[in-house]
Amino acid sequence: MLETSEIxxxxxxxxxxxMGGGQLGRMAAIAASRMGYSxxxxxxxxxxxxxxxxxxxxCASFDDVAALExxxxxxxVITCEIEHVPSDTLKCVAEFTPLHPGVRVxxxxxxxxxxxxxxxxxxxxTTNWLAITSPDQIQEAYENGWRAGILKTAFAxxxxxxxxxxxxxxxxEDAKNIWAQLFGATDSAGSAVFEExxxxxxxxxxxxxxxxxxxxxxxxxxxNIHKNHILAITHAPATISDASREAAxxxxxxxxxxxxxxxxxAIEMFLTRSGEILVNELAPRPHNSGHWTIDACNTDQFxxxxxxxxxxxxxxxxRWADAEMINLIGDxxxxxxDYLEMPNAHLHLYGKREVREGRKMGHVxxxxxxT
Ligand code: AMP
Numbered sequence: 001m002l003e004t005s006e007i008x009x010x011x012x013x014x015x016x017x018x019m020g021g022g023q024l025g026r027m028a029a030i031a032a033s034r035m036g037y038s039x040x041x042x043x044x045x046x047x048x049x050x051x052x053x054x055x056x057x058x059c060a061s062f063d064d065v066a067a068l069e070x071x072x073x074x075x076x077v078i079t080c081e082i083e084h085v086p087s088d089t090l091k092c093v094a095e096f097t098p099l100h101p102g103v104r105v106x107x108x109x110x111x112x113x114x115x116x117x118x119x120x121x122x123x124x125x126t127t128n129w130l131a132i133t134s135p136d137q138i139q140e141a142y143e144n145g146w147r148a149g150i151l152k153t154a155f156a157x158x159x160x161x162x163x164x165x166x167x168x169x170x171x172x173e174d175a176k177n178i179w180a181q182l183f184g185a186t187d188s189a190g191s192a193v194f195e196e197x198x199x200x201x202x203x204x205x206x207x208x209x210x211x212x213x214x215x216x217x218x219x220x221x222x223x224n225i226h227k228n229h230i231l232a233i234t235h236a237p238a239t240i241s242d243a244s245r246e247a248a249x250x251x252x253x254x255x256x257x258x259x260x261x262x263x264x265x266a267i268e269m270f271l272t273r274s275g276e277i278l279v280n281e282l283a284p285r286p287h288n289s290g291h292w293t294i295d296a297c298n299t300d301q302f303x304x305x306x307x308x309x310x311x312x313x314x315x316x317x318x319r320w321a322d323a324e325m326i327n328l329i330g331d332x333x334x335x336x337x338d339y340l341e342m343p344n345a346h347l348h349l350y351g352k353r354e355v356r357e358g359r360k361m362g363h364v365x366x367x368x369x370x371t
Pocket of ligand 1: 127150161195196197198199203226229268280281
């Protein structure tokens with residue numbers, strides 16, 4: 001860890017580079033602008049939600065080394081709004097400019113095998129899992145007593161993509177075809193995890209920020225409801241016991257500290273029916289389940305990110321309203337007029353021109369101020 005004396009605050013007017021141009025980058029860029037910083041968005045799409053609200057846009061592919069170098073040299077600090085930026089891309093920009101969170105954090109969070117191994121090594125419970133590199137190992141798992149599980153590709157899966165639930169003898173017998181569906185061919189090299197299906201009471205998450213001085217601040221533990229593997233609704237706070245809420249927060253802070261992260265980390269967890277907390281996934285960036293913080297807290301996940309990466313003190317979060325965050329996915333955007341009529345509804349649209357099924361077009365946070 002850096003000595004306190006080595007940590008300098010980024011002066012006003014500095015430029016923040018953001019890898020990725022989606023809605024998380026857009027809301028981070030708005031937070032940066034409030035703090036007197038401007039942003040350069042690295043994103044291959046000519047139109048992107050983040051570039052639309054930023055001063056500069058580097059429109060290039062993630063393997064364009066010349067563009068990466070020029071981008072890195074044009075900014076004072078770099079962060080990522082997506083976690084699946086290739087490791088070589090991250091290393092390339094980090095050679096020229098500080099990248100927060102750092103390459104190691106991304107390497108852990110991009111790979112389900114590395115992530116679960118890391119979590120278990122530091123004593124954090126996950127569901128039971130196996131590292132799998134061939135379909136034969138799935139059949140072996142059956143021989144060793146596994147009767148159900150979820151096979152997830154180790155890399156690049158999100159919103160339920162790259163996953164297959166095996167819960168019958170036929171599925172295990174069909175392991176080769178399932179492997180081919182996930183990896184292209186029955187004999188493709190691949191890395192996956194096979195994990196036990198959790199009978200959960202609910203799904204929850206914590207967004208935590210950590211700065212270079214080691215200050216850690218967690219937002220309230222929230223409950224998440226998914227539809228078709230995509231987050232649909234977040235309830236803040238989660239209606240669980242105080243003990244579970246605090247335990248979730250403690251787990252989140254421990255992970256952020258062990259990762260030595262400078263930035264924001266989201267931790268997705270299951271609360272099992274027996275009250276155990278199992279960590280499912282980490283995201284080293286702001287998270288959809290933290291959007292409610294913009295309208296219901298004294299600070300929000302994007303401001304905390306900007307503070308953390310710019311060497312500024314974090315705010316201790318305080319929720320001043322209960323909140324329900326509803327994602328506007330695809331055609332849900334047509335409900336905008338209804339939300340405009342509701343005094344406690346805070347609408348956030350991402351400026352995406354084309355409406356597509358499953359595409360996150362915006363969100364609305366309905367707040368219930370605490371009395
Ligand atoms: P993931 O891609 O790991 O975030 O999984 C997407 C969603 O699938 C989760 O939010 C859960 O609703 C469900 N899911 C994933 N893993 C498990 C599991 N081991 N047991 C039960 N449900 C799961």
